[in-house]
Amino acid sequence: DGGITQSPKYLFRKEGQNVTLSCEQNLNHDAMYWYRQDPGQGLRLIYYSQIVNDFQKGDIAEGYSVSREKKESFPLTVTSAQKNPTAFYLCASSILGAGPGELFFGEGSRLTVL
Amino acid sequence: GQQVMQIPQYQHVQEGEDFTTYCNSSTTLSNIQWYKQRPGGHPVFLIQLVKSGEVKKQKRLTFQFGEAKKNSSLHITATQTTDVGTYFCAGPKTGANNLFFGTGTRLTVIP
Numbered sequence: 001d002g003g004i005t006q007s008p009k010y011l012f013r014k015e016g017q018n019v020t021l022s023c024e025q026n027l028n029h030d031a032m033y034w035y036r037q038d039p040g041q042g043l044r045l046i047y048y049s050q051i052v053n054d055f056q057k058g059d060i061a062e063g064y065s066v067s068r069e070k071k072e073s074f075p076l077t078v079t080s081a082q083k084n085p086t087a088f089y090l091c092a093s094s095i096l097g098a099g100p101g102e103l104f105f106g107e108g109s110r111l112t113v114l
Numbered sequence: 115g116q117q118v119m120q121i122p123q124y125q126h127v128q129e130g131e132d133f134t135t136y137c138n139s140s141t142t143l144s145n146i147q148w149y150k151q152r153p154g155g156h157p158v159f160l161i162q163l164v165k166s167g168e169v170k171k172q173k174r175l176t177f178q179f180g181e182a183k184k185n186s187s188l189h190i191t192a193t194q195t196t197d198v199g200t201y202f203c204a205g206p207k208t209g210a211n212n213l214f215f216g217t218g219t220r221l222t223v224i225p
Contacts, residue, residue, distance in 0.1 A: 090156060
């Protein structure tokens with residue numbers, strides 16, 4: 001089955017702790033993305049990557065970090081510098097074309113900071 | 115900065131009634147995509163429109179891209195409870211190879 005797998009589905013963290021969210025895809029897509037969704041709101045882009053070992057900041061990158069060491073994997077670290085990290089995090093991937101193509105989303109990771 | 119607004123933010127309809135959500139961009143878009151997110155789920159791609167004035171249909175769903183390529187609409191005829199969810203439009207972010215999502219319209223269908 002081709003798709004995107006995010007883990008964990010639910011995560012609780014104490015203030016001051018870093019946490020890493022996993023995102024793996026077997027769609028052979030070049031581009032991968034991390035979005036944040038707050039209750040009742042739209043999706044805001046955190047980081048995206050179009051090629052291995054390269055990534056770009058999105059609209060709300062502060063307090064987050066990513067890596068892209070393999071085409072299939074794009075983990076997101078929520079650092080202690082992120083002031084309001086409680087949110088629903090969505091990873092997505094797409095074919096890389098002349099413009100952003102159809103996004104395939106994972107099931108999401110819901111992070112709660114206690 | 116670039117903005118994509120959707121109206122209404124919320125819509126409650128009786129099952130069988132029609133529903134329309136409107137998407138308005140502050141900039142001209144080369145294309146527009148629509149996604150549906152069921153409650154507790156993740157966004158799922160519905161369609162992409164590219165041409166000015168384009169209209170596409172998927173069963174009871176009709177999508178339209180404005181002539182000026184700055185607005186779009188999604189119309190659902192005779193809603194069903196399976197239509198419940200939040201509908202997002204998304205367009206290419208200016209100067210970047212990624213999507214900028216609208217604020218979404220949350221649809222509730224009352225049986």
